[in-house]
Amino acid sequence: MRAVIAQMPGPDVAARTKVQLRQADLTKPPGSLGRLEEIAEWLAAWQGRERPRCERPRVCVFAGAHGVAARGVSAYPTDVTRQMVRNFIAGGAAVNQLTVAIDGDLRVYEMDLANPVADFTQGPAMDETRCARAMAYGMMAAETGIDVLCLGEMGIANTTSAAALCLALFGGEAADWVGPGTGVVGAALARKVETVGLGVEHHRAISGDPLAVLAALGGEELAAIAGAILAARMGHIPVLLDGYACTAAAAVLHRIDPTALDHCLIAHRSAEPAHGALCARLGKQPLLDLGMRLGEASGAALAVSLLKAACACLDGMARFGEAGVSPRNPS
Amino acid sequence: MRAVIAQMPGPDVAARTKVQLRQADLTKPPGSLGRLEEIAEWLAAWQGRERPRCERPRVCVFAGAHGVAARGVSAYPTDVTRQMVRNFIAGGAAVNQLTVAIDGDLRVYEMDLANPVADFTQGPAMDETRCARAMAYGMMAAETGIDVLCLGEMGIANTTSAAALCLALFGGEAADWVGPGTGVVGAALARKVETVGLGVEHHRAISGDPLAVLAALGGEELAAIAGAILAARMGHIPVLLDGYACTAAAAVLHRIDPTALDHCLIAHRSAEPAHGALCARLGKQPLLDLGMRLGEASGAALAVSLLKAACACLDGMARFGEAGVSPRNPS
Numbered sequence: 001m002r003a004v005i006a007q008m009p010g011p012d013v014a015a016r017t018k019v020q021l022r023q024a025d026l027t028k029p030p031g032s033l034g035r036l037e038e039i040a041e042w043l044a045a046w047q048g049r050e051r052p053r054c055e056r057p058r059v060c061v062f063a064g065a066h067g068v069a070a071r072g073v074s075a076y077p078t079d080v081t082r083q084m085v086r087n088f089i090a091g092g093a094a095v096n097q098l099t100v101a102i103d104g105d106l107r108v109y110e111m112d113l114a115n116p117v118a119d120f121t122q123g124p125a126m127d128e129t130r131c132a133r134a135m136a137y138g139m140m141a142a143e144t145g146i147d148v149l150c151l152g153e154m155g156i157a158n159t160t161s162a163a164a165l166c167l168a169l170f171g172g173e174a175a176d177w178v179g180p181g182t183g184v185v186g187a188a189l190a191r192k193v194e195t196v197g198l199g200v201e202h203h204r205a206i207s208g209d210p211l212a213v214l215a216a217l218g219g220e221e222l223a224a225i226a227g228a229i230l231a232a233r234m235g236h237i238p239v240l241l242d243g244y245a246c247t248a249a250a251a252v253l254h255r256i257d258p259t260a261l262d263h264c265l266i267a268h269r270s271a272e273p274a275h276g277a278l279c280a281r282l283g284k285q286p287l288l289d290l291g292m293r294l295g296e297a298s299g300a301a302l303a304v305s306l307l308k309a310a311c312a313c314l315d316g317m318a319r320f321g322e323a324g325v326s327p328r329n330p331s
Numbered sequence: 332m333r334a335v336i337a338q339m340p341g342p343d344v345a346a347r348t349k350v351q352l353r354q355a356d357l358t359k360p361p362g363s364l365g366r367l368e369e370i371a372e373w374l375a376a377w378q379g380r381e382r383p384r385c386e387r388p389r390v391c392v393f394a395g396a397h398g399v400a401a402r403g404v405s406a407y408p409t410d411v412t413r414q415m416v417r418n419f420i421a422g423g424a425a426v427n428q429l430t431v432a433i434d435g436d437l438r439v440y441e442m443d444l445a446n447p448v449a450d451f452t453q454g455p456a457m458d459e460t461r462c463a464r465a466m467a468y469g470m471m472a473a474e475t476g477i478d479v480l481c482l483g484e485m486g487i488a489n490t491t492s493a494a495a496l497c498l499a500l501f502g503g504e505a506a507d508w509v510g511p512g513t514g515v516v517g518a519a520l521a522r523k524v525e526t527v528g529l530g531v532e533h534h535r536a537i538s539g540d541p542l543a544v545l546a547a548l549g550g551e552e553l554a555a556i557a558g559a560i561l562a563a564r565m566g567h568i569p570v571l572l573d574g575y576a577c578t579a580a581a582a583v584l585h586r587i588d589p590t591a592l593d594h595c596l597i598a599h600r601s602a603e604p605a606h607g608a609l610c611a612r613l614g615k616q617p618l619l620d621l622g623m624r625l626g627e628a629s630g631a632a633l634a635v636s637l638l639k640a641a642c643a644c645l646d647g648m649a650r651f652g653e654a655g656v657s658p659r660n661p662s
Contacts, residue, residue, distance in 0.1 A: 092647075092654045292367065302640055308432055318422075324417065
């Protein structure tokens with residue numbers, strides 16, 4: 001994986017510059033479309049197209065099972081992961097509706113749900129081989145022809161895993177990185193904090209090696225997301241990240257190389273309290289802030305409409321000369 | 332107009348309650364769709380439908396001409412208002428692309444652009460009759476059959492008018508409410524602050540009467556927006572407000588009756604610095620915050636995709652029982 005990261009392509013500066021020049025000549029005050037202009041430039045840079053597009057978005061939900069769930073850290077029974085996978089396949093989840101709304105293609109990647117990764121307070125969640133296999137599985141999501149890849153997850157107890165990843169990668173106290181997830185409070189929340197602290201302490205020796213941290217404290221769906229991010233970069237596909245668990249998986253790559261996430265935007269700031277701090281660590285401002293905390297790529301799918309709007313403005317707006325609109329007064 | 336305001340219908344509490352009950356049973360942790368759930372309840376309450384819809388959004392741009400523009404308070408020449416109206420009609424502006432993206436219906440309401448309202452530092456911008464006529468014209472936007480009304484404006488110098496409205500309605504210093512608008516800096520910005528201060532001082536005697544303030548310091552497009560908001564309320568059409576000038580027009584109604592904007596959401600927090608403070612005065616949190624500062628209903632049109640997503644989730648998601656998904660553990 002390190003070899004893959006070392007060979008990541010950079011942005012297409014020429015395509016980005018052409019978008020910037022075009023945007024400066026569209027019939028609006030300079031910069032007045034705000035982040036829509038930033039989105040158009042970012043899509044151009046990472047698709048390698050001077051006219052970026054967002055007609056073929058793919059929404060991916062990676063589902064994994066966590067041994068640490070047995071410690072009572074979630075508000076839901078562990079069976080819910082498999083039940084929700086069936087719900088995704090039947091079309092009944094939020095992400096199904098949100099994917100239809102953006103005319104997207106929803107893929108559900110079911111990891112080995114019958115064999116949860118180990119409880120990370122007792123030993124590594126995965127050995128290196130299992131983690132690498134999960135990353136390779138995730139890489140399949142980044143197929144040629146996709147305009148943008150929306151990444152998300154489902155996995156009872158995976159905000160516990162995400163909090164442990166963040167604590168190991170960035171330091172601080174367990175309580176800084178732990179939140180209610182699907183809605184734990186009181187004694188269960190205290191167990192969650194304790195579990196995260198125990199897990200990170202148990203694996204302190206490998207905390208300088210982000211890929212080892214991912215194997216020790218992560219889950220298969222989180223490793224798959226890291227793999228999908230890398231494959232998207234190689235395949236010139238910009239990525240929308242969704243929520244706390246998804247961003248924690250991405251953070252593993254950022255700790256290896258701070259430029260590894262330059263082709264990614266964070267779609268939505270989760271209501272999970274630590275997500276804001278995690279986004280700040282990655283130097284990224286989420287596009288949306290709507291108090292959502294569902295995961296399953298819901299925020300990423302929702303933000304695709306902003307990408308479509310950015311492309312529509314870039315493509316369809318008239319220029320000052322052709323529209324007979326006067327440019328600004330000399331200042 | 333006061334008679335209209337006194338007769339405004341309230342929310343449909345039964346429809347809202349049915350949405351709340353349905354949302355509690357959808358396959359997601361309670362509240363995890365954040366503001367999408369709030370949007371669905373709000374649409375239900377103000378459309379008076381237990382299954383709200385967002386299939387027929389209308390986007391309205393009201394264009395007006397301001398005498399105060401002659402004082403050099405804008406970065407653009409005054410001809411740009413008429414030029415942009417032609418651009419809207421020809422399909423070349425940002426709002427055209429954003430309206431297509433939401434499958435909406437764009438209407439451009441051209442006020443009397445050949446006869447700008449008077450420079451408010453010299454006397455009232457409009458007399459009472461002209462203001463009332465502009466409000467009545469705006470009321471035509473709220474036709475039966477529309478699911479949501481997006482309101483926006485175009486008018487060189489109208490952020491100067493908006494700042495004067497805010498200063499007269501809420502107090503403070505002129506500089507608190509003045510920003511760069513389309514991009515004024517330095518001496519032009521100082522002239523803008525001075526102009527706002529002079530105008531509000533000139534009309535201090537009527538500052539306790541919000542409708543008189545609207546006539547004295549507003550513009551025809553801002554009065555039309557106030558009219559459209561009232562007519563939408565009477566016609567059970569929820570409203571998305573866009574940007575600083577549009578929100579300032581709405582604030583006039585809020586000063587008459589603090590419940591007058593309960594059927595309105597603010598779509599986007601403008602990069603115009605005073606917009607955040609104005610939203611706070613109205614007790615409203617904008618849905619989007621993307622650094623846009625274009626006006627022309629662009630932020631409102633963009634936010635319609637969130638309303639569509641909220642309706643799609645409410646309509647399409649499976650319930651716990653039917654999907655075979657376990658509800659949360661007893662806490």
